Amino acid sequence: MDAYFIEMLGRLKLKKAQRADAKAKYNRIAKALHDEFYTTKYDGKTKLLIGSYGKKTNIRPPQDVDLLFKIPVDTYEQYEQYNGNGASALLQKIRRILDSEYETSETPKAWGKVVLVKFPDGKYDIELLPAYEVGDGVYKIPNTEDGGFFEDFDVGSDLAVVFDSNKETGGVTRRLIKMVKKWKPLHSSLHTKSFEIESFVADYLKSANYDKMSWAERIAGFFEWLQVQPNLHQDDVSLVKNAAERARKAVNYENADKIADACAEWKKVFDNAFPAYNKNKCAVHNLTLRWQVNDEMYIEDNYDVKINPTYNLSINAEVEAKKFRQWPLTDFISKYTYLPKHAKVHFKVKSDVPEPVEYHWKVRNFGAQAASTQNGLRGEIRDRGVRITESTLYQGTHYVEVYVIKDDKCVVKAMRFVPIGDKEDL
Secondary structure (H helix, E strand, O other), rough: HHHHHHHHHHHOOOOOOHHHHHHHHHHHHHHHHHHOOOOOOOOOOEEEEEHHHHHHHOOOOOOOOEEEEEOOHHEEEHHOOOOHHHHHHHHHHHHHHHOOEEEEEEEEEEOOEEEEEHHHHOOOOOOEEEEEEOOOOEEEEEEEEOOEEEHHHHEEHHHHHHHHHHHHHHHHHHHHHHHHHHHHHHOOOOOHHHHHHHHHHHHHHHHOOOOOOOOOHHHHHHHHOOOOOOOHHHHHHHHHHHHHHHHHHHHHHHHHHOHHHHHHHHHHHHHHHHHOOOOHHHHHHHHHHHOOOOOOOOOOHOOEEOOOOOOOOOOOEEEEHHHHHHHHHHHHHHHHHHHHOOOOEEEEEEEEEEEEEOOEEEEEOOOHHHOOOOOOEEEEEEEEOOOEEEEEEOOOOEEEEEEOOOOOOOEEEEEEEEEEEEOOOO
């Protein structure tokens, strides 16, 4: 069932526009502060992403970006020796610099108070922490309590928890963290914080035989491991135990080849982030692994996928080939098994999704013949309307997929396989 978890991870990844928006925002804030505190040109080296963005464990929907800004030594010494609450005065200084253009406030975080910079678009904001770099990943950060002081914050060690584990596991750590983070907000009473989940996952993988496990087994194993950890908040034990039982039940269904039941059980763990059962998913996953495209496009990169089960969508297809009248694709394959080369296939959407909508199409080819031709494997997604026509060029099993976009979301999708033989005549 790895194909389902890979698709879920795609749904959790920030869209390209969201990533660009976050980058523009944190660079804009960092540059404004750099220009105030430094005489050099801003090159990004006086900022550091921390939290989930710094560890690359952030998921969709986007959360606030944790940004550390490196203050120069003279600024640190000025406020460290301040007559009064220097930590509070530094935060106020930061706010005054930004207040002319942004709405700011102070908010508590695990590492102390930060300046919250709010943007009017309401998407997500910047949580800014001014800090002085001591060395070896350690920073002096302002603490406004008890008259104000500067304390050590070992950013390097905090980031290394995920970085080191992810390197050791070949990328398993970050992906498992992201999936568990998707489970977390489904339970508003959960006390366990995101940074604690990151540490728990890293600790679990130290002892787990993860390289021999499927994604389903890794997740079930993690929840089973977590429910008995002594440092898990006691009020969270029942929620973790429930997730562990459902995950193990899903694994048992999978082992019994009851994939639809397994999917239904996983949906109880991850809600709609987990894909619905699709009999073609595993076949497509295996083909994609064998015939990879570096710049393949996925609908999750540009749109939230919110499948509405009340909508109906199908792809009608007709084959137009030499010496043949125009036939429905299903009838043609039923009689001849494969399509001949250099035929045309006319695809048309049948949908009950109310307008206005867009129809985005993906064509994906597989096999040695397609791979040997530039862009022969395809994989792009484009808005092409309700009808498209494609030629049968390469031997192999290929597919077309259509996504219905409504209100900036993918609300339903459909796929058709296209098997092509090695001859022009049948």
